[in-house]
Amino acid sequence: MWRGRADRWTRYREICDTVGNIKTLRESAFRPTFAAMADEIRHPFLHGLSKHRGSPPTVIVIFGASGDLTARKLIPAIYNLAHDGLLPADFYLIGFGRKDIPDAEFQTLAADSIKEFSRREMSQEVWSRLATRTLYVSGGYDEKGAYDKLSKRIGELEKDVGQPLQSLFYISTPPTVFAPIIQNLGASGLAKRHFGGSQHSKVIIEKPFGRDLASAKALNQELTTVFAEEQVFRIDHYLGKETVQDLLVQRFANSIFEPLWNRNFIDHVQITVAEEVGVGSRAGYYEQSGCLRDMIQNHTMQLLALTAMEPPVSFDPQSLRDEKVKLLKAIQPVRLDGPESDVARAQYSAGMMGGKEVPGYLSEKDIKAESATETYAALRLSINNWRWQGVPFYLRSGKRMARRVSEIAIRFKRAPGSLFAESDRFNLAHNTLAFQIQPDEGLSLILNAKVPGLETRTQPVKMNFRYATTFGSNTPEAYERLVLDAMIGDGTLFIRGDETERSWQLITPILEHWAKEGRKGMDSYVAGSWGPESSAALLKANGHIWREP
Amino acid sequence: MPTIFDVLPGMEVPVDGITRGFAKLWENTEEMDQKAMQLNLVVHFGFATTEKDALEQFQVAGRLAERYPCRVVILCPMGDDTKEKEMRAKIFGECFTGKSKGDTRCIEIVALSYPPSAKSYLQDQVSICLSTDLPIYFWAHRFTSSQRIGSYRHLLTRSQRVMFDSAIVSADALSYAWPNISAVRDLAYTRTLPLRQNIGQFLSRYAPALIIEGLQEVTIRHRAQLAGEASCLLGWVKKGLVRSGANVDQGITFTVTPVDCAGCFSLQFIYSDKKKHFEWSADLTKDNAEFTGDLGTGKSTQTVSAHFLVPEAALAEAMFF
Numbered sequence: 001m002w003r004g005r006a007d008r009w010t011r012y013r014e015i016c017d018t019v020g021n022i023k024t025l026r027e028s029a030f031r032p033t034f035a036a037m038a039d040e041i042r043h044p045f046l047h048g049l050s051k052h053r054g055s056p057p058t059v060i061v062i063f064g065a066s067g068d069l070t071a072r073k074l075i076p077a078i079y080n081l082a083h084d085g086l087l088p089a090d091f092y093l094i095g096f097g098r099k100d101i102p103d104a105e106f107q108t109l110a111a112d113s114i115k116e117f118s119r120r121e122m123s124q125e126v127w128s129r130l131a132t133r134t135l136y137v138s139g140g141y142d143e144k145g146a147y148d149k150l151s152k153r154i155g156e157l158e159k160d161v162g163q164p165l166q167s168l169f170y171i172s173t174p175p176t177v178f179a180p181i182i183q184n185l186g187a188s189g190l191a192k193r194h195f196g197g198s199q200h201s202k203v204i205i206e207k208p209f210g211r212d213l214a215s216a217k218a219l220n221q222e223l224t225t226v227f228a229e230e231q232v233f234r235i236d237h238y239l240g241k242e243t244v245q246d247l248l249v250q251r252f253a254n255s256i257f258e259p260l261w262n263r264n265f266i267d268h269v270q271i272t273v274a275e276e277v278g279v280g281s282r283a284g285y286y287e288q289s290g291c292l293r294d295m296i297q298n299h300t301m302q303l304l305a306l307t308a309m310e311p312p313v314s315f316d317p318q319s320l321r322d323e324k325v326k327l328l329k330a331i332q333p334v335r336l337d338g339p340e341s342d343v344a345r346a347q348y349s350a351g352m353m354g355g356k357e358v359p360g361y362l363s364e365k366d367i368k369a370e371s372a373t374e375t376y377a378a379l380r381l382s383i384n385n386w387r388w389q390g391v392p393f394y395l396r397s398g399k400r401m402a403r404r405v406s407e408i409a410i411r412f413k414r415a416p417g418s419l420f421a422e423s424d425r426f427n428l429a430h431n432t433l434a435f436q437i438q439p440d441e442g443l444s445l446i447l448n449a450k451v452p453g454l455e456t457r458t459q460p461v462k463m464n465f466r467y468a469t470t471f472g473s474n475t476p477e478a479y480e481r482l483v484l485d486a487m488i489g490d491g492t493l494f495i496r497g498d499e500t501e502r503s504w505q506l507i508t509p510i511l512e513h514w515a516k517e518g519r520k521g522m523d524s525y526v527a528g529s530w531g532p533e534s535s536a537a538l539l540k541a542n543g544h545i546w547r548e549p
Numbered sequence: 550m551p552t553i554f555d556v557l558p559g560m561e562v563p564v565d566g567i568t569r570g571f572a573k574l575w576e577n578t579e580e581m582d583q584k585a586m587q588l589n590l591v592v593h594f595g596f597a598t599t600e601k602d603a604l605e606q607f608q609v610a611g612r613l614a615e616r617y618p619c620r621v622v623i624l625c626p627m628g629d630d631t632k633e634k635e636m637r638a639k640i641f642g643e644c645f646t647g648k649s650k651g652d653t654r655c656i657e658i659v660a661l662s663y664p665p666s667a668k669s670y671l672q673d674q675v676s677i678c679l680s681t682d683l684p685i686y687f688w689a690h691r692f693t694s695s696q697r698i699g700s701y702r703h704l705l706t707r708s709q710r711v712m713f714d715s716a717i718v719s720a721d722a723l724s725y726a727w728p729n730i731s732a733v734r735d736l737a738y739t740r741t742l743p744l745r746q747n748i749g750q751f752l753s754r755y756a757p758a759l760i761i762e763g764l765q766e767v768t769i770r771h772r773a774q775l776a777g778e779a780s781c782l783l784g785w786v787k788k789g790l791v792r793s794g795a796n797v798d799q800g801i802t803f804t805v806t807p808v809d810c811a812g813c814f815s816l817q818f819i820y821s822d823k824k825k826h827f828e829w830s831a832d833l834t835k836d837n838a839e840f841t842g843d844l845g846t847g848k849s850t851q852t853v854s855a856h857f858l859v860p861e862a863a864l865a866e867a868m869f870f
Contacts, residue, residue, distance in 0.1 A: 044790075044793040050870060085743050085854070089750055090750075090851065162754075162849035469618070470585040470618055
């Protein structure tokens, strides 16, 4: 038997060694050099496993454990990672919150959230393994003793497993307690656990990263006093969406786009992040935030950066984020008032959504009649670089819009010449490439085609690529990808401190101007419509109109 | 006596009527728009494929196509003794309802039965069933002779991946000079991914030098039917030891022993220093494994899951990674 097995091994080695070698060559050819180097320094028994299958033993601590995001997104994401076998065997989840609840109760809450919000049905087998590793520590966010207790608990877990655990702190709380959490992570020594080693602590922080430039700087200062920048993972879940990552692939893996991706061929770009929902029960938060802070400063600006940036030299975290920052720096300051203002804001008035009447913003619960908070914002941006000079970028976002949709639409210039001059026979559309981020993820391209018949007549036609149809819709959620990326220390899809500051640098003058003006200049739009007249006027000046995707 | 082609589901159509057959199949259905394709999968049944097995692999291909929409073409060779001179075709379509209408996905499978005399024309006959702009993946199942499969050179060289299961194909598959060796993947190896991941993560807690220092023997015990997987695991362990700096050709004994035990699978490192040890012991029927280890840094134990990838996941792993 042994001889037979030995022969088999020899044969196996022949083929697998060859395959293995060639795989290594392919990786170094297509991936950045640092990645190949990273693979070289991986533990010998982790070689050949994808980086996402080699995350170190980890304890994730969620601050804000009883919050909505934890229940809807974070716990289901962790469960699905467990389901896919992507969590390390030594994995623990600790909920941290003010409520004093035993581990068992937190486990029940976690199980309930998986049942309600997971993209997969809960498997008792998978959950039973994770449940015993789901723990809870109670304490005030500003109470140093609670962090010492947390530190002790993590230390005990390390003793149990007999090896160091990477601590990943997920701050999913209101921004008012960001500072005490960060300070106490520093004071208790949790931030510097295993610092300098592969199991050093990391922190994920949820938006908002400040509410203006000054507070963003203060938050960054707070963070970098306690953590090194490479320990910090500022999360914008839009970057975890497959379609947002696909934008980079479409741009940089298809040679047909790059030659056209500039002012010579592109007429303008529209980026829309539209919500159907109103302010709902979030009046307290929203009144302090508004659309510009809630959506434009983060999600929409990220989409803009990815659409317009130069190709990075590689997809390593620094190169990609360097290009985004360069792009943000090239955006010109906006004109705030006068007939050529680049900004518009509005509140929704009573209207109709899905055939039902809905109240206006000022009639919503807990909204003051004199509220000057915008539920809609639109910007016209100019990018002062060789590629984009003269191409307007229109950004808009709003609540209670006609349809929930996030998309990036690239509108190309018309074909030159008069072969098909506009007439009744020639219904010509601008070629438009639209990336739909959500829902119905995919992309479409508007082309002009001949209508069948003896006469040459043209008509716009739409080519559609739908993600769900081709790849299925049960793909990992953004939070799954991002939590796992943070666990393995890959910051590519996270936002760097200087990115947030540059973005706030653009937005803060608008916020200050609007704060000074109060309700003066606040437009309105009917709930269920595509936005206010003042927003349409931003485009009209250039002969453009908003899409109704 | 039914052939493997006969037992496969689907509607028999003329070989030159496959496209028309599908058009008719989807005619006036809402599902017409739900068809998409990202790749082609050619499944080639070998002579060792039984009717029952063919049906099972048909379902595996269907489940893969549900997850990764693709055109599946199943090739069913007739025996050398057949008097048939013509090829036969069957088409099969099925839709899966998702959470929403937009999530409904439909698959199309073509089965082709061919006599030995059609072998030289097979390449063209298969090509018209495929969307050849998209990647082709070739899965050779239960073949009895590598040389015979090796003669399908067109598929072997054009395919993004060539997959077979070393546990059930002819023994020479692992040493055969496949024309595009870099594309070859062994399903028995990919099937062991969850085991390799768990063992790798556990061993990665130790410095490589600690793992190899004083290592005298590596033992794998396995259920007799899992000889292929055990062989793959042994290959992987050897590679890990070599990367750790060990000379596996000298001083370390490797033993692979079949045992009469339903889900048993274990890996043990034995050291000259009797205080040092490492063992992973799994019961695959219970999806459970225990680690115990002490390589000089204190005793560690751990309980983890232990299972192979299901067939369609192993296929996907082999195809995409």
